[in-house]
Amino acid sequence: MGLEILSDENFVFCDGDSTVLDAGSGFSTYRWSTGETSDTIVTYGSDTINVAVTDGSGCWDYDTVTTFKHEVYDQEKICMVTVFGEQNLIVWERTQDKGTEFYNIYKETEAADEYEIIGTVPYSELSVFTDLNSENKTRVERYKISAVDTCGNESDTSLLHKTMHLTLNVGLSGESNLIWENYKGIDFVSYAIFRGTRADNMVEFDVIPNNITSYTDWEFGEFFYSIGVIMPDGCSPALFLKAGAGPYSHALSNTEDNRLQINLPPSEIYISDSTLLEDQPAGSYIGKFSTYDADxxxxxxxxxxxxxxxDDNISFTISHDSLFSAEVLDYDVKVIYNLRVRSTDSEEDTLWAEKKFRVHVTALDNEAPTDISLDNNAVAEAQPAGTFVGKLTTTDPDEGDTHIYSLVEGDGWPDNGSFNISGDSLFTAEVFDYDTKSTYNIRVRTTDDGAGLLYFEKQIVITVAANTAPTDITLSGDNLDEKLPAGTFIGKFSTTDDGIVHTYTLEDGIGGEHNNFFTISNDSLLSKEEFNYLEQTFYSILVRSTDEGSLYFQKSFVIQVNPTGIEQARNDLRIFPVPMTEYLTIEFPYQSGQEYILVMTDLxxxxxxxxxxxxxxxxELDASDLAPGIYILELRGPVLLRSRIVKTQ
Structure with missing residues (x-):
């Protein structure tokens, strides 16, 4: 009968569209698998459809077709993003037979989590996109992709991938410190560290775990570095193409090197002196400029x-790095002159810094200082370098002058190197030993705030005091409650001594019977275990305080354990005779049915x-066997009764 189902869309149509299936006219009856009985039907989805027809003579025929509705593939994902020179590459592997026509590439804007399209790649081409507007030298960048099918439908964007940004600084010892932001987009195990003498000859020389984002290279030299994420499976953008690139095994960061990469502008200008005595001739030297620059x-x-x-630039001139006056300056006419100076990098005249300076004119009648005094001329031995010695003051006929102090060469200066001056304060520059040297001679200059020409110098003798041993130790707290955990703070030690720094230790000896129950951290006493009042009330420790010169003092302390959960009624205990002799009578309020324990301890x-x-x-207690001394008596029961008792003989 020649039955053939035809379609106006060749049986393939886009999501949201439909197709018409036509069985042809001229048949008597039509019976579609969808239930319709006309010669044509409309279908909206992917399906397998058949139709049976009969003609006027009762003969029948049968045909089957399959329709396919395009739905955009929404599982496409980025394989990796990697730095390539000054650009970023976005790499993915195409999925076949999903009706994809091209891919859109998205990049995060300056606003967080907002993305804009930056390019498209046809399905038939290599699935790599080069971002020509990358800023991988300065920051990380985030990317997503989407798939667009032949019907123009676009999928949701994929999960993001984030590049790595590497920074490098050179440490004080010349080591190269690498720091980078972590890669985001895939699960991976390791980072690879790449290094080379040029940017084009770097090789992998170390591998570190994925939870570490810093690395220090202690091998010295000029090196280039890059960080790579070791891809679990690699990326093959040329998959299903006869030619292309890849596979890619690492997602790479930008490249950094430990050489000075750019010439930076100056950041600060200084002048050695900014004062000039009045009535000096034009061309008088004032001071020398210097510049701070990262280069x-x-x-x-x-x-x-x-x-x-x-305002007053015309009154001055600069020759090389020195400032000179351009005229005679008169204190009575003007005291302060303002000028503006530029320091320009000699290698790049577009790199410069500017700064305002003031030149102070000083009067000729300014008189020099006449004396220097130090309010303390002695320092203890074994003190650390930087110990404060004393404060310097100046005698100056000009009231209100300020002064600058410095150590200078001259008579009586052989020990200048053992001291430093900061402001008006003298400090040690080393540790002194009385037995090695007990007297130091320094020469100090005080310069007034005039032109820097008026000063006074003096030899000052510093004596070193012999170290003496500490004379006492005190403890801020000597008791703690029972049942507190090990490590409980009990008290803080302090020492009576001329020295500053002391070390505290527990020592064996008389009075140190219970040292093993405690520990000392710096100057703090801590428990080493949980105490039980009913087992023991008092603990004896022996503590040593040692100064910087290894001299020490020892002292025994008694630590008392306080009961918790027991009512105390100390005033209800009656004891006689006092002081006790060979026998002691103890009376206390007792109620029928109660039980007590008597415990007596020494200090x-x-x-x-x-x-x-x-x-x-x-x-009645037999005390005949007790030595003279002080004892603690406790009755432990429903209430705690405690008293201190003295035996004299």
């Missing part, structure tokens, strides 16, 4: 320039008497 080896050209603070916490199962309110 430490640079040289600079100095000039007077217009701008804020340049070292040692138990000397103990009576259990006390069921009466009066006890």
């Amino acid at each position: 430490s080896a640079g040289t600079f050209v100095y000039s007077l320039v217009a701008g804020e603070g340049a 070292n916490g040692q138990r000397v008497k103990m009576i259990n199962n006390i069921h009466i309110g009066s006890i």
Whole structure:
């Protein structure tokens, strides 16, 4: 009968569209698998559809077709993003037979989590996109992709991938410190460190775990560095193409090197002196300029320039790096002159810094200082370098003058190197030993705030005091509650001594019977275990305080354990005779059915008497075997009764 189902869309149509299936006219009956009975039907989805037809003579025929609705593939994902020179490469592997026509590449804007399209790549081309506007030298960048099918439908964007940004600084010892931001987009195990003498000959020389984002290279030399993420499976953008690039095994960061990469502008200008005595001839030297620049080896050209603070530029001139007067300056006419100076990098005249300076004119009648005094001329031995010695003051006929102090060469200066001056304060520059040297001679200059020409110098003798041993130790707290955890703070030690720094230790000896129950951290006493009041009330420790010169003092302390959860009623205990003799009578308020324990200890916490199962309110205690001294008596029961007792003979 020649039945053939035809379609206006060749049986393939886009999502949201439909196709018409036509069985042809001229048949008597039509029966579609969808239930329709006309010669044509409309279908909206992917399906397998058949139709049976009959003609006028009762013959029948049968045909089947399959329709396919395009749905955009939304599982495409980036394989990696990597730095390539000054550009970033976005790499993915195409999925076949999904009706994809091209890919859109998105990049995060300056606003966080907002992306804009930066390019498209046809499905038939290599699945690598080069971002020509990368800023990988200065920051990380984030990318996503989407797939667009032949119907023009676009998928959701993929999960983001973030590049790595590497920074490098050179440490004080010349080591290269690498720091980078972590790669984001895939699970990976390791980072690879690449190094080379040029940017084009770097090789992998170390591998570190993925949770570390810094690395220090202690091999010295000029090197280039890059960081790579070791891809678990690699990326093959040429998959299903006969030619292309890849596979890619590492996602790479930008390249950094430990050489000085750019010439930076100056950042600060200084002048050695900014004062000039009045009535000096034109051309008088005032001071020398210097410049701070990250390019430490640079040289600079100095000039007077217009701008804020340049009011008196005409009164001065600059030759090389030195400032000179251009006229005779009179203190009575003007005291302060303003000028503006520019320091220009000699290698690049577009790199410069400017600064305002003031030149102070000083009067001729300014008189020199006449004396220097130090309020303390002695320092203890074994003190650390930087110990404060004393404060310097100046005698000057000009009231209100300020002064600058310095150590200078001259008579009586052989020990200048053993001291430093900061402001008006003298400090040691080394550790002194009385037995090696007990007297030091220094020469100090005081310069007034005139032109720097008026000063006074003096020899000053510093004596070193012999170190003496500490004379006492005190403890801020000597008790703690029972049942507190090990490491509980008890008290802080302090020492009576001329020295500053002391070391505290527990020492074996008389009075140190219970040292093993405690520990000392710096100057703090801590418990080493949890104490039980019913087991022991007093603990004896022996503590040593040692100064910087290894001299020490020892002292025994008694640490008392306080009960918790027991009511105390100390005032209800009656003891006689006082002081006790060979026998001691103890009375206390006893209630029927109660049970008490009597415990007597010496001041070292040692138990000397103990009576259990006390069921009466009066006890006679044999004390004939006790040595003279002070004892602690406790009755432990429903309430705690405690008293201190003295035996004299």
